[in-house]
Amino acid sequence: MTPDLMEAGAQRFEKIQVARLQGQTESGGRSAGYGRVLTPGQVDLTHGRILYLEDVHVSFDGFKAINGLNLDIAPGELRCIIGPNGAGKTTMMDIITGKTRPDSGQVFFGSTIDLLRHREAEIATLGIGRKFQKPTVFEHLSVFENLELALATHKGVWPSMRFALTGEQKDRVADVLVIIHLADAVARQAGTLSHGQKQWLEIGMLLMQEPKLLLLDEPVAGMTDVETVRTAELFLSLKGKHSLMVVEHDMSFIRAISEKVTVLCDGAVLAEGTLDQVQADERVIEVYLGR
Numbered sequence: 001m002t003p004d005l006m007e008a009g010a011q012r013f014e015k016i017q018v019a020r021l022q023g024q025t026e027s028g029g030r031s032a033g034y035g036r037v038l039t040p041g042q043v044d045l046t047h048g049r050i051l052y053l054e055d056v057h058v059s060f061d062g063f064k065a066i067n068g069l070n071l072d073i074a075p076g077e078l079r080c081i082i083g084p085n086g087a088g089k090t091t092m093m094d095i096i097t098g099k100t101r102p103d104s105g106q107v108f109f110g111s112t113i114d115l116l117r118h119r120e121a122e123i124a125t126l127g128i129g130r131k132f133q134k135p136t137v138f139e140h141l142s143v144f145e146n147l148e149l150a151l152a153t154h155k156g157v158w159p160s161m162r163f164a165l166t167g168e169q170k171d172r173v174a175d176v177l178v179i180i181h182l183a184d185a186v187a188r189q190a191g192t193l194s195h196g197q198k199q200w201l202e203i204g205m206l207l208m209q210e211p212k213l214l215l216l217d218e219p220v221a222g223m224t225d226v227e228t229v230r231t232a233e234l235f236l237s238l239k240g241k242h243s244l245m246v247v248e249h250d251m252s253f254i255r256a257i258s259e260k261v262t263v264l265c266d267g268a269v270l271a272e273g274t275l276d277q278v279q280a281d282e283r284v285i286e287v288y289l290g291r
């Protein structure tokens with residue numbers, strides 16, 4: 001599915017680019033920045049951000065769940081989000097994925113895709129994958145079939161007929177099986193996997209869709225220590241190829257994967273920096289100890 005907006009944007013930029021080549025514009029920096037030709041499906045990273053939120057607000061019955069949230073994520077970054085319960089972490093993901101409409105503010109995917117103009121299903125096809133806390137794999141299908149189904153669903157061909165994988169897609173399944181540590185379990189029924197393995201399978205299902213940005217809400221909750229360590233390795237291996245936003249409470253996990261940590265509180269950013277920096281911040285300590 002080709003989003004109209006991206007197509008329109010790409011065409012507009014193409015015109016600007018042609019005009020520039022023909023020497024018809026003198027506007028310098030701005031058109032140089034915006035003049036890149038985009039092919040449909042490409043995200044414009046000219047401004048060094050894959051995700052950009054500015055002054056976002058949302059209230060539920062007068063309660064300000066998100067209250068002036070500003071946040072941006074660089075391409076390939078693995079950003080950790082922490083914060084007390086009720087800080088607005090899940091609501092932020094709901095806004096990015098189109099599940100919740102903010103009352104005001106801006107939410108952009110790259111420089112050109114206004115996510116507030118897209119519905120939830122469209123946002124998924126634009127390249128934003130989301131993993132909810134509870135694993136939602138198809139228990140009666142095998143590990144392989146779950147990955148196959150994820151691909152078919154994304155391509156919009158299921159369930160019209162039996163979906164036949166191309167050689168390239170089979171390679172992709174094989175690659176993903178290795179990434180998610182389930183290569184030995186390919187024929188197993190998903191319902192028989194451990195909780196951690198189901199979480200990995202669901203991440204694998206997202207990876208089949210080759211998302212540019214992955215949003216993961218409390219991915220290691222309920223995992224064993226060994227599974228948590230392997231999940232940290234998994235996320236580190238995804239970084240760079242994908243951008244990741246990870247919400248977690250498990251600080252040893254955060255320490256293992258984090259570069260930059262954002263602390264959310266009362267629907268806004270309270271602090272940002274390395275884990276050591278934010279843990280030393282008086283305001284963060286106060287919030288975690290409870291006021």
Ligand SMILES: Nc1ncnc2c1ncn2[C@@H]1O[C@H](COP(=O)(O)OP(=O)(O)O)[C@@H](O)[C@H]1O
Pocket residue numbers: 060065083084085086087088089090091092
């Ligand atoms: N759909 C909703 N309707 C009413 N209140 C909501 C809704 N979603 C979230 N909230 C409230 O918004 C606040 C932030 O919730 P949430 O984003 O789930 O926090 P976190 O994920 O950081 O624990 C909470 O007080 C929660 O009760």
Ligand SMILES: [Mg+2]
Pocket residue numbers: 089090091
């Ligand atoms: Mg939450």
